[in-house]
Amino acid sequence: MTRIDVQGLTKRYGPDTVVDDLSFTVEPGQVTGFLGPNGAGKSTTMKMIMGLAAPTRGSVTIGGRGYRDLPVPLTEVGALLDAGAVHGSRKAYDHLLSLAVSNGLSRGQVGEVLARTGLEGVAGKRVGGFSLGMRQRLGIAATLLGDPQVLIFDEPVNGLDPEGIRWIRDFMRSLAREGRAVLVSSHLMSEMAQTADHLVVIGRGRVIADTGMSEFLQTNGVSSVLVRTLEPGAFARRLTAAGATVRDGRESSLVVSGMTSEDIGRLAVYHGVALSELAPQRASLEDVFMELTKDSLEYEGATAA
Numbered sequence: 608m609t610r611i612d613v614q615g616l617t618k619r620y621g622p623d624t625v626v627d628d629l630s631f632t633v634e635p636g637q638v639t640g641f642l643g644p645n646g647a648g649k650s651t652t653m654k655m656i657m658g659l660a661a662p663t664r665g666s667v668t669i670g671g672r673g674y675r676d677l678p679v680p681l682t683e684v685g686a687l688l689d690a691g692a693v694h695g696s697r698k699a700y701d702h703l704l705s706l707a708v709s710n711g712l713s714r715g716q717v718g719e720v721l722a723r724t725g726l727e728g729v730a731g732k733r734v735g736g737f738s739l740g741m742r743q744r745l746g747i748a749a750t751l752l753g754d755p756q757v758l759i760f761d762e763p764v765n766g767l768d769p770e771g772i773r774w775i776r777d778f779m780r781s782l783a784r785e786g787r788a789v790l791v792s793s794h795l796m797s798e799m800a801q802t803a804d805h806l807v808v809i810g811r812g813r814v815i816a817d818t819g820m821s822e823f824l825q826t827n828g829v830s831s832v833l834v835r836t837l838e839p840g841a842f843a844r845r846l847t848a849a850g851a852t853v854r855d856g857r858e859s860s861l862v863v864s865g866m867t868s869e870d871i872g873r874l875a876v877y878h879g880v881a882l883s884e885l886a887p888q889r890a891s892l893e894d895v896f897m898e899l900t901k902d903s904l905e906y907e908g909a910t911a912a
């Protein structure tokens with residue numbers, strides 16, 4: 608079983624510390640979502656994992672070894688960091704073949720990965736004519752050439768249409784089901800909620816959260832309760848008196864926080880107030896994400912410095 612182990616990873620560019628003492632692991636059999644706002648340090652971290660940028664401090668290992676110590680890297684780890692990085696005049700098959708040959712992999716793998724990514728039909732076409740979704744599939748096909756146990760994808764769904772997003776999401780899940788360790792970055796929390804088993808959230812190069820996805824949703828999921836009654840004004844005062852925070856919602860509903868729906872129900876019974884609706888509201892994941900990372904947004908850092 609191969610995992611990625613990031614230990615105290617730090618990267619400085621001149622005076623800027625863009626990755627700051629980062630530690631986390633990417634476990635086999637899981638999709639680990641790597642989340643953070645623009646400039647948080649996701650791509651830089653991924654480049655350091657792939658040996659494309661040297662850490663200022665700390666270490667990254669894949670199955671216990673640094674990238675540069677892997678005898679045939681493509682058989683250990685595949686990474687898609689920039690889908691645009693294919694020469695447009697190349698045919699898809701030729702692109703994959705040259706990668707396979709130059710890395711000492713079997714030619715047979717090319718057919719396999721084309722089939723797996725649904726690109727068989729366009730294998731002989733020039734990449735220049737590919738849609739963004741097809742390019743992304745080709746990038747993914749390349750990561751699979753060496754049948755690696757560890758896969759890294761930097762913002763793979765950026766710019767894709769819903770069908771393309773669904774395809775990538777299902778693909779990541781199937782890779783994890785096969786026991787591979789999958790690290791995938793995004794700045795969209797809602798996207799991660801449907802893809803990841805585990806979540807590493809960073810802001811300004813530091814870990815803000817490192818948690819199981821379901822655990823994360825439980826702790827951060829419910830934020831308020833929507834209450835509807837014929838006497839909203841009177842009930843709002845009762846709620847406030849009982850310690851809840853109340854604001855007006857749509858169509859004269861009340862949005863209550865700081866009190867569970869159970870307790871709100873009890874309070875209504877106690878005061879003989881008829882409720883026509885009592886509904887816990889999930890905080891939108893985007894809201895949770897914004898809340899988590901609000902102190903770490905880059906432009907705020909720039910003004911504070």
Ligand SMILES: Nc1ncnc2c1ncn2[C@@H]1O[C@H](COP(=O)(O)OP(=O)(O)OP(=O)(O)O)[C@@H](O)[C@H]1O
Nearest residue numbers: 620625643644645646647648649650651652794905
């Ligand atoms: N080669 C470099 N030289 C100097 N600064 C860099 C370099 N590469 C990245 N940075 C800076 O490091 C910080 C983190 O960038 P990085 O690309 O890792 O963030 P990210 O989380 O991937 O963001 P995004 O969501 O926009 O892709 C940014 O402030 C960026 O400007």
Ligand SMILES: [Mg+2]
Nearest residue numbers: 649650651761
């Ligand atoms: Mg990035």
